Amino acid sequence: MTSTVLPQQRLLLELIAMSGDIAVLNIAKHSILWRTLDECRTKGWLKVSRISDGVHKASLLDPGRSIVREEFETGLGI
Numbered sequence: 395m396t397s398t399v400l401p402q403q404r405l406l407l408e409l410i411a412m413s414g415d416i417a418v419l420n421i422a423k424h425s426i427l428w429r430t431l432d433e434c435r436t437k438g439w440l441k442v443s444r445i446s447d448g449v450h451k452a453s454l455l456d457p458g459r460s461i462v463r464e465e466f467e468t469g470l471g472i
Contacts, residue, residue: 397437399461402430407439410454411462420448434458 399407406427410416418431431452434440439458445451454462 399465400433402426403434403439404461404465406430406434406452407454407458407462408465410440410452411459415451415453417445418442418450418452420450 418427422428431440431442435442437457438455439461440452440454442450442452
């Protein structure tokens, strides 16, 4: 893995991997959740797309799936 995955990033990636796409409300854009979503999106691990006014969808991309799989296989996951 080329970049360090912070605990909150790992938790978010694993949550999306277990749940499938997740919906996120646009309220509290400065919350830990949104900061973590933006960090993971910037690193290319997931994408966030608008569903409707105030609702977004977070989906894993292949690099994010690889992180979850690698951490599951090495026992580093939650």
